[in-house]
Structures are given as C-alpha cells and as structure tokens.
Amino acid sequence: MRQSLDLAREVLDHEIVDADGVSCGMVDDIEFDHPPGKPPVVSNLVVGPHAWSARTPALLSWLVRLVVHAPVVRVPWSEVEHVTERVQLRSTAAKLGLGKADRRVGKWVSRIPGA
Amino acid sequence: MGRFAEVFLGILTAVGGFVEIGELTFTLTAGSIFGYTLLWVTALGTAGIILYCEMAGRIAAVKHRAVFSLIRERTGFTAGLITLVAATGVSVLTCAAEIGGVALVWQLLSAWSYRWLVIAALVFFVLVVWWLEFEWIERVFGLGGLLMCVYVATALAEGPSWSDLLAGLVPRTPDVASGRELANYWYYAVAILSSIMLPYETYFYASGGIEDQWKPKDITLNRVIVIVGFALGGLLSVSLVVIGAEFFQAHSIQPQLPGSAAISAVLAFGSVGLFAALLGMFFAFAGAAIETALSGAYNIAQFVGWPWGKYREPRNAARFTLTWLVIFVACTAIIVTGIDPVQVVEYSIVFSVVVLPFTYLPVLVVAADKRIMGEYANGIASNVLGWIYLVIITLAAIVAIPLFVFTHGGQA
Amino acid sequence: MAERWSRRDALHQGIAVAAIVVLAVAGMVYLRERPQGPASLKAEVSTLRSQAAETELVLSSASQLDARFMKAHAEQLAKNIERAQDSIGNLNVQPALRDAQRFARNEAQRLHGVAQAASQGDVTSQRTLPRIIAGELQVLEHTLER
Numbered sequence: 001m002r003q004s005l006d007l008a009r010e011v012l013d014h015e016i017v018d019a020d021g022v023s024c025g026m027v028d029d030i031e032f033d034h035p036p037g038k039p040p041v042v043s044n045l046v047v048g049p050h051a052w053s054a055r056t057p058a059l060l061s062w063l064v065r066l067v068v069h070a071p072v073v074r075v076p077w078s079e080v081e082h083v084t085e086r087v088q089l090r091s092t093a094a095k096l097g098l099g100k101a102d103r104r105v106g107k108w109v110s111r112i113p114g115a
Numbered sequence: 116m117g118r119f120a121e122v123f124l125g126i127l128t129a130v131g132g133f134v135e136i137g138e139l140t141f142t143l144t145a146g147s148i149f150g151y152t153l154l155w156v157t158a159l160g161t162a163g164i165i166l167y168c169e170m171a172g173r174i175a176a177v178k179h180r181a182v183f184s185l186i187r188e189r190t191g192f193t194a195g196l197i198t199l200v201a202a203t204g205v206s207v208l209t210c211a212a213e214i215g216g217v218a219l220v221w222q223l224l225s226a227w228s229y230r231w232l233v234i235a236a237l238v239f240f241v242l243v244v245w246w247l248e249f250e251w252i253e254r255v256f257g258l259g260g261l262l263m264c265v266y267v268a269t270a271l272a273e274g275p276s277w278s279d280l281l282a283g284l285v286p287r288t289p290d291v292a293s294g295r296e297l298a299n300y301w302y303y304a305v306a307i308l309s310s311i312m313l314p315y316e317t318y319f320y321a322s323g324g325i326e327d328q329w330k331p332k333d334i335t336l337n338r339v340i341v342i343v344g345f346a347l348g349g350l351l352s353v354s355l356v357v358i359g360a361e362f363f364q365a366h367s368i369q370p371q372l373p374g375s376a377a378i379s380a381v382l383a384f385g386s387v388g389l390f391a392a393l394l395g396m397f398f399a400f401a402g403a404a405i406e407t408a409l410s411g412a413y414n415i416a417q418f419v420g421w422p423w424g425k426y427r428e429p430r431n432a433a434r435f436t437l438t439w440l441v442i443f444v445a446c447t448a449i450i451v452t453g454i455d456p457v458q459v460v461e462y463s464i465v466f467s468v469v470v471l472p473f474t475y476l477p478v479l480v481v482a483a484d485k486r487i488m489g490e491y492a493n494g495i496a497s498n499v500l501g502w503i504y505l506v507i508i509t510l511a512a513i514v515a516i517p518l519f520v521f522t523h524g525g526q527a
Numbered sequence: 528m529a530e531r532w533s534r535r536d537a538l539h540q541g542i543a544v545a546a547i548v549v550l551a552v553a554g555m556v557y558l559r560e561r562p563q564g565p566a567s568l569k570a571e572v573s574t575l576r577s578q579a580a581e582t583e584l585v586l587s588s589a590s591q592l593d594a595r596f597m598k599a600h601a602e603q604l605a606k607n608i609e610r611a612q613d614s615i616g617n618l619n620v621q622p623a624l625r626d627a628q629r630f631a632r633n634e635a636q637r638l639h640g641v642a643q644a645a646s647q648g649d650v651t652s653q654r655t656l657p658r659i660i661a662g663e664l665q666v667l668e669h670t671l672e673r
Contacts, residue, residue: 013187013188013191013192013195014184014188015184015420016420022422022431023420023421023422023423024420024422025419025420026184026187026418026419026420028192047420052192055192055193056192056193056196057193057536057540058533058534058536058537058539058540059536059537059540059541059544060193061537062534062537062541085178085179085180099422101434102421102422102432102433102434103433104433105433105434105437106430106431106433107430108433109429109430109433109436109437110429110430112245112429114245114246114429115428115429115430115436219603222599222602222603223596223599223600223603224595224596224599225595225599226595226598226599226602229603295566366580366581366583366584367576367577367580367661368577368580368581368584369573369574369577370581371574371577371578371607372600372603372604372607374596374599374600374603374604375581375600377596377600378584378585378588378592378600381588381591381592381593381596382588382591385591386593389592389593389596393596455607455610522570523566523567523570524570526569526570526571526573526574
C-alpha cells in the first residue's frame with residue numbers, strides 16, 4: 001500500500017468491494033486503536049446504519065436506532081488489500097459478514113423465474 | 116458490434132429518449148403562450164444536459180463511479196442523504212407521471228379503461244425490466260422514441276416563421292404588460308430548463324455507462340453520443356416550441372394531454388401522423404418511466420453500497436432489484452388514484468430544479484479534479500461552462516418554487 | 528464507536544422539526560382558507576378556456592380524426608374539464624367574486640357535457656357551444672385581470 005492515505009477523503013464514504021469484485025457496502029465509519037504513548041492507528045472500517053447514523057443529526061440517529069436493529073460490521077484494516085477509488089478487500093463479503101441483507105433478500109428473489 | 120454502429124445506435128437512442136411527458140406539455144404550452152420567445156431556454160437546457168452528461172459519462176468511463184457515490188463522497192453523508200431523499204422523491208413523481216402518460220397513450224390507441232391500462236402498464240414495465248437486458252431496453256425504447264420525429268415533420272409542415280425562430284434563440288425578457296405575465300414567462304423558462312435537464316437523465320446516463328462497461332477508450336464515444344444525440348434531441352424540443360407557436364397559439368390552446376399533441380400531427384399527416392405520434396409518445400414515455408425507476412434504484416444502491424446493475428442477475432443485486440420493483444408499484448399506486456399525470460410531472464419538474472445544483476456540483480468538482488481524473492480531467496471550456504451553468508441552475512433553483520406559487524403553476 | 532449524540536439533542540431537534548411542520552401546515556391551511564383574489568380564479572378560468580378551445584378543435588376536425596382516437600381523447604378532455612370544474616368550485620374566493628365563480632362553474636358543466644357527448648361519438652349536436660363558452664370565458668378572464 002501507499003505511504004500515506006487521506007482517510008477522510010479517500011476511505012470514508014467510499015465503496016467497499018470484496019475479493020469477487022462485488023460491492024458490499026460503504027465505509028460508514030472508521031475506528032482507531034489508541035496504544036499508550038503512540039499515535040492512533042486505524043483498527044476497523046465500520047459498516048452499517050448504526051455507523052453512518054452516528055454522523056448525522058441526533059434526531060435521525062435516534063430514529064435509525066429505533067427502526068434498524070442490525071449490528072454494525074467491523075472490517076479489520078488488515079483485510080484491506082488496497083485503496084483506489086474503492087476499498088478493495090482480501091476476502092469475500094460472506095466471510096467478513098458483509099452483505100448479509102442482500103443475500104437474504106437474494107434467496108427470496110431467486111424464487112422468481114428469471115432471477 | 117462495430118464502433119460506427121455503436122455510435123450510431125447511441126445517437127439514435129439519445130434522440131429517441133430526449134423528450135418525456137413533462138417536456139412535451141411544457142414546451143408546447145410555452146410555445147402557445149409565448150411564441151418563439153422561450154426558444155433560447157431550449158437551446159440553453161440542451162447545451163447544459165450535453166455538458167453535464169458528458170462529464171458524468173467520462174467519470175463513469177474513467178473511474179467506474181456513478182453520480183450518487185460521488186455525491187456521498189463529496190458533499191458528506193447528511194447533505195448526500197438529503198439529496199438522495201429529494202432525488203428519489205422527484206424520480207418517483209416523474210416515473211408516476213410517465214406511467215400515467217403511457218396509460219393515456221394506450222387509451223388513445225385502444226379506448227379501454229384508463230385505470231386498467233395503468234395496471235397493465237405496471238405489469239408491462241415489470242416484465243420488460245425484469246427480462247430484457249440493459250442494452251435492449253436502451254435500444255428498444257430509444258429507437259422507438261425516434262417516431263417522435265413526426266413532430267419535427269409537423270413543425271416544418273406548419274411553416275415556421277424562421278426570422279421569429281432565430282430571434283427566439285437570443286435570450287431576452289419579453290415585451291409584456293404586467294408583472295404577472297413577466298413572472299409567468301420566467302416560470303416557463305425555469306420549467307423548460309428543468310424539464311430538459313431533469314436529474315434522472317444524468318444519473319441514468321452515468322449508471323448506463325457502467326452497465327455498458329465503458330472504459331477510458333469509450334470517452335470519445337461518450338462525447339459523440341452526447342453532443343450529436345442530445346443536440347438532435349434538442350431539435351425535437353425546438354420543433355415542439357414551433358408547433359406550440361404556429362398551431363396551438365392560433366387555436367388559443369395550452370395543450371395538457373398527449374392526444375392534444377397528436378392532433379397537430381394528424382392534421383398535418385393524417386393517420387400516418389397519428390400512429391407515429393402515438394407510438395412515438397408511448398416509447399418516449401415508457402423509456403422515461405423505466406429510466407426514472409432504474410435511476411431511483413441506482414441512486415439508493417450507489418449511496419448505501421448495495422450491489423447494483425441490470426448486468427447482474429436479479430438474485431445477485433437483490434435489494435437493487437427489489438427497489439425498482441417497489442418504485443414501479445408505488446408510482447402505479449399514485450397514478451391509479453386518478454390524479455392528472457401532467458399535474459404530477461409539473462410538481463416533479465419544479466422540485467427537480469431544486470435538486471439540480473446538488474446533483475451537478477459533485478459531478479463538476481470530480482470531473483475537474485486532475486488528481487482523480489488525470490489526463491481525462493475537464494479542459495478549460497468544460498470548467499468555465501460547468502461553473503456558469505452551476506450558477507444558472509442555482510438561480511433557477513432559488514426562484515422555482517416562489518414562481519410556481521406566484522403564477523399558480525404558470526396560469527397567471 | 529463513541530456516541531456523538533445525546534438523547535437530549537434528539538429531543539430538541541424533534542421539537543424543532545415538529546414546530547416547523549406545525550407552522551408549515553398552519554401556513555398552508557391559512558393560505559387555503561384565506562379568500563382568494565381574482566388572480567386565482569383567473570388561473571382556473573384560463574385553463575377552462577383552453578379546454579373549451581380544444582373541445583372546439585376536436586369537434587371541428589372530427590371528420591379528419593380516427594374515430595376511436597377522437598372518442599378516447601374527448602373522454603380524457605372531459606376528465607380534465609371535470610377536474611377544472613372541481614378546482615373552480617373548491618376555490619374559496621372573495622365575496623365579490625362568487626358570481627364569477629358560479630358562472631365559470633356552470634360553463635365548465637356545459638363544456639363537460641359537450642366533451643362527454645363527443646366521447647360517445649356525438650360531434651354535431653352541440654358543435655357551436657364550445658366556441659361560445661370559450662368566448663364568454665375570455666371576457667371573464669379580461670374582467671378578472673382588471
């Protein structure tokens with residue numbers, strides 16, 4: 001990976017793509033570790049409504065928490081292969097717990113002829 | 116397919132898909148009330164949509180990014196979410212109006228019950244979008260929409276006043292008696308600009324570029340299609356103004372129905388004119404319904420990061436598929452209540468212009484950014500024109516709703 | 528993930544949003560209930576006049592139009608006239624305009640009858656009526672402009 005990365009401009013709110021090239025969410029938040037006496041280090045990318053809602057006004061955030069109960073998915077930074085226009089992961093979405101809702105809806109959709 | 120054939124088809128598709136029910140009724144009515152004096156807005160809008168679709172298409176070809184993921188990245192999450200809600204609302208209203216327009220056209224062909232035709236239209240759209248591949252959807256409705264060229268022929272048959280037409284291309288305020296008439300003029304100016312530059316067109320065009328797997332080598336293809344195709348489509352808009360000015364103004368009619376537009380073609384060309392007009396309007400409105408429903412689904416999927424695209428099997432882009440299905444059903448539910456589709460599209464056009472600056476700003480900023488686009492970034496002309504247009508549409512966005520209220524929807 | 532919002536913030540924002548919604552609704556209700564002036568009535572009358580002109584065009588060119596198309600278009604036109612009639616009737620106008628409103632509504636009713644007849648294929652029995660109605664509505668429009 002490159003020497004430096006602008007997390008706010010190049011990672012946050014960018015599309016995440018898994019090892020198969022399938023879109024599996026957006027970077028909704030970024031988590032850091034704070035080792036004592038050292039600068040903060042990126043630990044996880046956080047994906048899910050509870051992650052992006054925390055960045056919105058309080059009322060919207062509260063509503064999202066009321067309606068949506070799915071927990072966020074944390075993608076360890078070590079899973080990131082490289083960052084270009086998209087954040088490319090090393091593993092598949094299923095392995096990391098991403099895109100569950102799409103697979104669930106997909107099972108239902110695949111019952112329709114022609115799916 | 117050969118390169119030339121691809122360009123040719125792309126141009127024809129762009130022409131056939133240029134006009135939808137809102138633009139049809141607004142330009143005819145504007146011609147009827149104001150003669151040729153609003154023609155300059157048609158030219159302005161056409162140049163604007165060429166400029167921004169070219170940029171969005173270029174971004175899609177180089178970066179494989181479509182508009183709404185750019186919006187989220189550039190304007191931040193909350194502002195992007197507000198734009199998404201507004202853009203989706205506007206797409207739903209437009210889609211509902213187009214579904215109503217299709218049912219109206221089918222009623223003119225069959226004389227069957229309007230409400231049942233609305234339901235039939237829903238079934239038709241779901242089956243078409245489910246089964247047809249993206250390029251076939253583009254081709255069928257784009258090429259079928261070319262029948263709208265009967266209105267170009269009708270305009271020529273009306274014998275336009277060429278001196279008035281050329282004079283109409285020069286922007287100016289009209290010679291009118293009252294403040295209300297002036298407000299009416301500017302209301303129609305804003306509405307025509309909005310109806311030509313409806314945001315769904317840019318969303319769909321860019322997403323379509325990704326569906327068609329464009330690469331940097333397709334940039335020239337993108338440019339030719341957009342410039343030639345939309346310019347020819349703009350000629351169709353000009354023809355509608357001419358028909359408004361020469362035919363409807365003489366009869367003191369402000370057309371509010373597709374059948375009204377068709378009458379002008381019938382009186383010029385008989386049954387051939389009638390069927391060309393009705394079938395042309397069917398393909399144009401149907402194409403617009405499909406584009407708006409798909410762009411609503413594209414926008415949501417791109418904003419939240421779902422897999423999307425007609426190039427994927429429906430089960431592999433499940434929530435995207437569900438979204439466009441839900442949009443069609445919701446739009447049908449709106450229109451089957453019997454609400455006037457032309458009234459619906461008027462609201463959509465007025466609110467669209469408010470969404471436009473939020474749509475175009477991220478496109479312009481990304482297309483101009485050399486760090487992102489490298490050698491494919493905007494040249495000086497695109498940058499200058501892009502910023503000029505952004506100022507124009509921002510002004511239009513500010514005055515749109517006040518003008519709508521003050522002129523009682525252009526009836527003052 | 529740190530909590531960047533508090534329930535109190537959400538409550539305050541909720542109150543602000545509710546206040547804005549209430550004000551907006553109250554504003555719309557007030558504008559609707561307030562007696563409308565000549566401009567509002569004129570806008571509806573203009574629409575009706577255009578519909579009268581179009582009905583006249585349909586009747587006068589009926590022989591050149593495909594019968595099925597003509598009947599279907601007349602039916603759609605009749606529906607639009609009915610909407611215009613309802614719009615005029617539902618307007619809350621100033622007392623001085625009530626006669627004009629009643630007149631316009633009656634004209635709409637007459638015009639609707641003509642369009643409805645045309646949608647059944649009858650294009651001759653009331654052929655001149657739309658032009659008369661259009662003329663009367665134009666006079667009314669000019670009166671309302673002043």
